[in-house]
Amino acid sequence: MxxxxxxxxxxxxxxxxxxxxxxxxxxxxxxxxxxxxxxxxxxxxxxxxxxxxxxxxxxxxxxxxxxxxxxxxxxxxxxxxxxxxxxxxxxxxxxxxxxxxxxxxxxxxxxxxxxxxxxVLGVEDVGAEFHAKVTLHTSCHMTRLLGERDSHYKLLSHVKGLELVKLPNNYDCCGFGGTFSVKMAPISEQMVDEKIRHIEETKADVLVGADASCLMNIGGRMRRMGKSVKVMHIAQILNSHQREGESGNVNESGKSTVL
Known part of the structure; x- marks a missing residue:
């Protein structure tokens, strides 16, 4: 279609x-x-x-x-x-x-x-290529309110060169919750710290998600903690391409570069 x-x-x-x-x-x-x-x-x-x-x-x-x-x-x-x-x-x-x-x-x-x-489009392979070990954070609203649990996995599974590692306790909230992170900051901080511990368990190079608010919360906390894991929206992965015979790397801005 x-x-x-x-x-x-x-x-x-x-x-x-x-x-x-x-x-x-x-x-x-x-x-x-x-x-x-x-x-x-x-x-x-x-x-x-x-x-x-x-x-x-x-x-x-x-x-x-x-x-x-x-x-x-x-x-x-x-x-x-x-x-x-x-x-x-x-x-x-x-x-x-x-x-x-x-x-x-x-x-x-x-x-x-x-x-x-x-x-809607009926597509699972968008022709993307991204060489990195990746783990996926699934946001609460997407899984629990929209009821969408599979589309991001299906798309990432077809990205050439991408190794997808399941995130332990991926169903746990990252602690953002909009104004929750402001009103309940100490609790929110403990939640995001737990999320980061699970991310580190995967040994992934990149954390990917489909919700910018979660990524902003997790990524901001990881930067303050000096963590090296890059944070990317799934659209960045799906729009990544590399020519045959070239290897990919993730630079400081979280963009895929060709070396």
Whole structure:
């Protein structure tokens, strides 16, 4: 399946800290035959307020996002957390039939990046090549709210040169949880430290994930601890290519380079 019209939800963290990741997402989708656009009018999806208990305050940004993506055929998000938020929107408007119907329509066409590639495009091998030992962090929202547990594994298993090592206790939260990491910092710190111990057990060169918020939390903590494991979004891996006969390395920025 190709030539699908896809609208990219860039997310707050994507726009502020991970612009290169958004480029990788776009290039992978275009290489698979999608027409990608970025609708104007995108704002925060409202998740920070919603997760902090301010459900009413989340309705305004939800309406803005529903309006911004109303004419999109598919919505793809490089974050399981933010994609899951779109699926929460129908609950916001259970007593408002007009907005409820629009929210349901939006949720039905919203997918996390890897979920879209595997389940909508029907692709498991995107032709990527990345020579490194990699372990995968599966985010809570993606696995527990979206119910997506396999798409990232399937895609990584077809990357040429990549050795995928299972992360012990991969189902454990990294401790970010949005405002949880701010309000419950001591607990959050212990959770991320436990996650890092398991990452080190794998002897992996690279930690990969599909949720920038988790990667920011884990990566930031590892940098402060002086750990050498690189942190990469799965889109960076899937957009990596190396010519035959050349070996790959991961540089200080987490990018794959050809030596």
């Amino acid at each position: 190709n030539n699908l019209k896809v609208s990219l939800f860039t997310t707050c963290l994507g726009e502020l800290f991970y612009v290169d990741m958004l480029k990788d997402v776009t290039e992978v989708l275009e290489r698979l035959g999608c027409d990608v656009d970025v609708p104007e009018g995108q704002v925060c999806c409202g998740q920070p307020a919603y997760n902090s208990g301010y459900a009413e305050d989340s309705k305004a940004p939800a309406k803005q996002m529903i309006t911004a993506f109303e004419h999109s055929d598919y919505i793809v998000c490089p974050s399981g957390s933010c994609a899951a938020m779109f699926h929460e929107y129908p609950n916001f408007f259970s007593l408002d039939p007009e907005w409820h119907d629009k929210a349901v329509a939006m949720a039905k066409k919203t997918y996390e990046f890897t979920q879209f590639i595997v389940h």
